[in-house]
Amino acid sequence: MSVGIAIVGSGPAGFYAADALLKLDIDCRIDLIERLPTPFGLIRGGVAPDHQSTKKVIKAYERTAQAEPVRYFGNVHLGRDLSLDELREIYDAVVLAVGAPKDRPLEIPGAETRGIIGSAAFVGWYNGHPDFADLAPDLQAETIAVIGNGNVALDIARLLGKTRAEMASSDITDYAAAAIESSPVKAIHILGRRDAGHAKFTNKELKEMGALSDCAPIVDPRDLEAGVPADLDERSRRRAEKNLATLRGFTELDPGGKTRRVVFDFCARPQAVLGDDKVAALRIERTRIEDGRVVGSGETRDLPCGALITAIGYRGPAIPGAPFDERRGTFVHEDGRVAPGLYAVGWCKRGPTGVIGTNKADGDLAAQQILEDVRVGGKSGREGLEALLAERGVRYIDYPEWKRIEAAEEAAAAPGAPRRKLVTIGDMLALLDEKRASTAPP
Numbered sequence: 001m002s003v004g005i006a007i008v009g010s011g012p013a014g015f016y017a018a019d020a021l022l023k024l025d026i027d028c029r030i031d032l033i034e035r036l037p038t039p040f041g042l043i044r045g046g047v048a049p050d051h052q053s054t055k056k057v058i059k060a061y062e063r064t065a066q067a068e069p070v071r072y073f074g075n076v077h078l079g080r081d082l083s084l085d086e087l088r089e090i091y092d093a094v095v096l097a098v099g100a101p102k103d104r105p106l107e108i109p110g111a112e113t114r115g116i117i118g119s120a121a122f123v124g125w126y127n128g129h130p131d132f133a134d135l136a137p138d139l140q141a142e143t144i145a146v147i148g149n150g151n152v153a154l155d156i157a158r159l160l161g162k163t164r165a166e167m168a169s170s171d172i173t174d175y176a177a178a179a180i181e182s183s184p185v186k187a188i189h190i191l192g193r194r195d196a197g198h199a200k201f202t203n204k205e206l207k208e209m210g211a212l213s214d215c216a217p218i219v220d221p222r223d224l225e226a227g228v229p230a231d232l233d234e235r236s237r238r239r240a241e242k243n244l245a246t247l248r249g250f251t252e253l254d255p256g257g258k259t260r261r262v263v264f265d266f267c268a269r270p271q272a273v274l275g276d277d278k279v280a281a282l283r284i285e286r287t288r289i290e291d292g293r294v295v296g297s298g299e300t301r302d303l304p305c306g307a308l309i310t311a312i313g314y315r316g317p318a319i320p321g322a323p324f325d326e327r328r329g330t331f332v333h334e335d336g337r338v339a340p341g342l343y344a345v346g347w348c349k350r351g352p353t354g355v356i357g358t359n360k361a362d363g364d365l366a367a368q369q370i371l372e373d374v375r376v377g378g379k380s381g382r383e384g385l386e387a388l389l390a391e392r393g394v395r396y397i398d399y400p401e402w403k404r405i406e407a408a409e410e411a412a413a414a415p416g417a418p419r420r421k422l423v424t425i426g427d428m429l430a431l432l433d434e435k436r437a438s439t440a441p442p
């Protein structure tokens, strides 16, 4: 009897788990349950729209989705359409791959001020994630501050600095492209509490900041004097060496007549957001690093800014029925095992670190654990899910329907762009139901 496995979440971690299960010598049926109609998690909704080559990884996921034992159930939200307890009743094993979609909050005075935008929302907005399509961030500001020293902060700053022409081959939403183009922004500040050598930027992404057509990177050479920190492991040391060389190169570039600037502010710890009804400035304390720790100097300055974007990390969603570590923002687990027959993979297991490929090892491990733990099938599995969804009137989307959404997006693309995304679930369902009505027999 085949083993019924539900994987909740169709981002990289969910797909790697499905792929690893397919490679095992077991008779199983794998159902991918996804809250959005569209698959691929942050590959569609997080990875920058001008980094299309990164998104090519979905070709491999596509093969997994179309393998015979696999079914896709899009537009099914665990915790809204059905509970985890119900899912565990139906399936022999359940793998949680729900990511870490919530912004870590900024915990300083003034953090509730209007005009502060979390990166999950901002990135979701420019990428057309249905949760954030109507965010309408106010970018009518000459200075925008981005808090964070990782690649997400770089993505945001780069997109704010790129011209419309530079975005022509991307799949940024039309409304975001228009809002960024019409923004009067002149300075985009990237702020990190630590020194330049501790920044988490990958070098390839950092280098891109020096190659924008109308935006120049600005670095204070004094911020590079400390050199490579002594407390780094080998991998981080190599990254720091490359980044410092790139940042040194930026100090030698002539900003010329470029309209926009990306200013790197290192050793800059946000202390308070200032502004009555809207962000007006960010109070920053100068820091230094002592024994690997950030120490305040007491010296502060106010950076006037009309918008503030935080890129300081993510938390997973708590789901009733699964123990959740509030501090880490992940499920409680032992090497991926959450409870008998319940597993976690990807960002909801490890937290928001690593690249797309880092999630593969989680999938491989979960598949091995399922092989060890779940000897016999016998639960209702896919038929049970379909019956429950039918009983509740949940309109789920299968993989061929997703392919129809994809085809419509590709057909609507502007010249040179890969697609024009549908950004509301309503529009996606309308497209499918229109097609369904037009192909229905008289």
Ligand SMILES: Cc1cc2nc3c(=O)[nH]c(=O)nc-3n(C[C@H](O)[C@H](O)[C@H](O)COP(=O)(O)OP(=O)(O)OC[C@H]3O[C@@H](n4cnc5c(N)ncnc54)[C@H](O)[C@@H]3O)c2cc1C
Binding pocket: 008, 009, 010, 011, 012, 013, 014, 033, 034, 035, 036, 039, 040, 041, 042, 043, 046, 047, 048, 051, 054, 076, 077, 078, 079, 097, 098, 099, 100, 101, 123, 152, 155, 317, 345, 346, 347, 348, 353, 354, 355, 356, 357, 359
């Ligand atoms: C802004 C940004 C840019 C990035 N850029 C890069 C990059 O350029 N290169 C790179 O290597 N890595 C990049 N990463 C990292 C990469 O995206 C992650 O490593 C990876 O997406 C994590 O995979 P995941 O499957 O754990 O989570 P996700 O990709 O977040 O997938 C989780 C899935 O679960 C679904 N889900 C959530 N809750 C439920 C629920 N209750 N019911 C059903 N489904 C649910 C979500 O809709 C989503 O589809 C980036 C990350 C971010 C945030």
